[in-house]
Amino acid sequence: MSALSVTLRKKLPGFDLDVGWAVRDGFTVLFGYSGAGKSLTLSMIAGTLRPDEGRVVLGGESLCDTRAGVWVPAQKRRIGYVSQGSQLFPHMTVVGNVEYALKSTPRKERRPRATELLERLRVVELADKRPHELSGGQKQRCALARALALEPQALLLDEPLSALDLPIRVEMRELLRAVQRDTGVPFVMVTHDLVEACTLADTLVVYSGTGAVQVGSPAELVGNPATPEIRKLLHAMEVPEAVFDQARAPRLVTSRREEHVA
Amino acid sequence: MDMSTIAFPLRLSLQVAGVSTVFVALIGVPLAYVLATKKFPGKQVADVAVMLPMVLPPIVTGYYLLLIIGKNGLFGHFMQAVTGTAVGLTFTWQAAAIASFAISLPLGVTTARAAISAVDPAHGDASRTLGRSEIETALFVVIPLAARGIIAGLALSFARAVGEFGATIMVAGNIPGRTNTMALEVYNAVIYGDWRTATMLVVVFTVVSAVVLLGATKLSAAVVQ
Numbered sequence: 001m002s003a004l005s006v007t008l009r010k011k012l013p014g015f016d017l018d019v020g021w022a023v024r025d026g027f028t029v030l031f032g033y034s035g036a037g038k039s040l041t042l043s044m045i046a047g048t049l050r051p052d053e054g055r056v057v058l059g060g061e062s063l064c065d066t067r068a069g070v071w072v073p074a075q076k077r078r079i080g081y082v083s084q085g086s087q088l089f090p091h092m093t094v095v096g097n098v099e100y101a102l103k104s105t106p107r108k109e110r111r112p113r114a115t116e117l118l119e120r121l122r123v124v125e126l127a128d129k130r131p132h133e134l135s136g137g138q139k140q141r142c143a144l145a146r147a148l149a150l151e152p153q154a155l156l157l158d159e160p161l162s163a164l165d166l167p168i169r170v171e172m173r174e175l176l177r178a179v180q181r182d183t184g185v186p187f188v189m190v191t192h193d194l195v196e197a198c199t200l201a202d203t204l205v206v207y208s209g210t211g212a213v214q215v216g217s218p219a220e221l222v223g224n225p226a227t228p229e230i231r232k233l234l235h236a237m238e239v240p241e242a243v244f245d246q247a248r249a250p251r252l253v254t255s256r257r258e259e260h261v262a
Numbered sequence: 263m264d265m266s267t268i269a270f271p272l273r274l275s276l277q278v279a280g281v282s283t284v285f286v287a288l289i290g291v292p293l294a295y296v297l298a299t300k301k302f303p304g305k306q307v308a309d310v311a312v313m314l315p316m317v318l319p320p321i322v323t324g325y326y327l328l329l330i331i332g333k334n335g336l337f338g339h340f341m342q343a344v345t346g347t348a349v350g351l352t353f354t355w356q357a358a359a360i361a362s363f364a365i366s367l368p369l370g371v372t373t374a375r376a377a378i379s380a381v382d383p384a385h386g387d388a389s390r391t392l393g394r395s396e397i398e399t400a401l402f403v404v405i406p407l408a409a410r411g412i413i414a415g416l417a418l419s420f421a422r423a424v425g426e427f428g429a430t431i432m433v434a435g436n437i438p439g440r441t442n443t444m445a446l447e448v449y450n451a452v453i454y455g456d457w458r459t460a461t462m463l464v465v466v467f468t469v470v471s472a473v474v475l476l477g478a479t480k481l482s483a484a485v486v487q
Binding site: 150 | 384
């Protein structure tokens, strides 16, 4: 059974999104051109945007099914979301941000729990700082701590590393993989960076920009792109062989639409 | 001329404007939040209804208020049905506060709405994905982030309420010792040719308004963004 499956249609001014894919647990990366609808897909998985039609099923639970009239609001989904801008609340301290996500934790236990999370992400010394005092990498670590405070069923990452300098980016990649392994929940990350995509992904979902979506391990997809657009995307940049060696074993699933993934 | 001439109107004006501003905060800010962040049927009508007093002559707004809170208005009929006596709110300081509220509400709502609209919607979305309800998102994230604009809106509402004249004279009259606010007192002084009192009132008026604006600027600056 797939951990996360989506079939989504959304009409926006000048853009129609129509995608479907399913992935198992692990680290999934959505890769493709800008404007292909990857971030929109994340918003619809998170529940901050409604599709015109479609389904989102996470861990067997239907979060959205337009035909059956199912809509679980974002508040009830327990899906963590970290974006490029981190979206830490600027009027709260770092620890305040993390505590904000601990709504269901008794009040007295919030501070120790938040501190523990910040320690885990190695940013506990920043607890009393405000977001504007942090570097890009520090912000992302704090945003990750906040998202983990939710004990999420899945974590969505919308280009979380794209604003960071390369050394920090490499460090953050390692951190993200380690956190995914520790938590065991599915991570879905959007990126434009092919090396990043191939380094992190157990499963790569390529948005071709023409509606076609291909799903598989990075090695599978680079070796066997389904359409000329996907070939162009995946061969736009030379990816060192070592990147594929680094990636874990291929996990699943190749499909263009969810209904083809029984 | 002595200070007692202006003591009562000054106190009354501050009281009326204070009460009016509290209600602008309690009603106007949630209204601004809904108008800034939600789509709902009839939104344009609600928008126009809130903004109308800004473009209508205050005397017209005052007339509408008379129809609502007067002895022979909706409120009077309601009191007649409930208590057996038709009682209106007119010719009281409360009526002056209602008039100031109606006139200053659009100013507070417009400013607060602009400030709330300027908050990055991603912060609201982040709050929701962290399991927080719509009300918690509004109270703990969006409104604090829009606090500067909201405070500015409330200061403008207060300043507008202190100087309210047209609607106030319609619903509260101009009763010395009861409903003669500063603005009405300036009018009285001019009508009776008491230029010294008029000048003094106008100076006090100007100082109060300047202090309100200065206080609001300082308060806005103190809000951590």
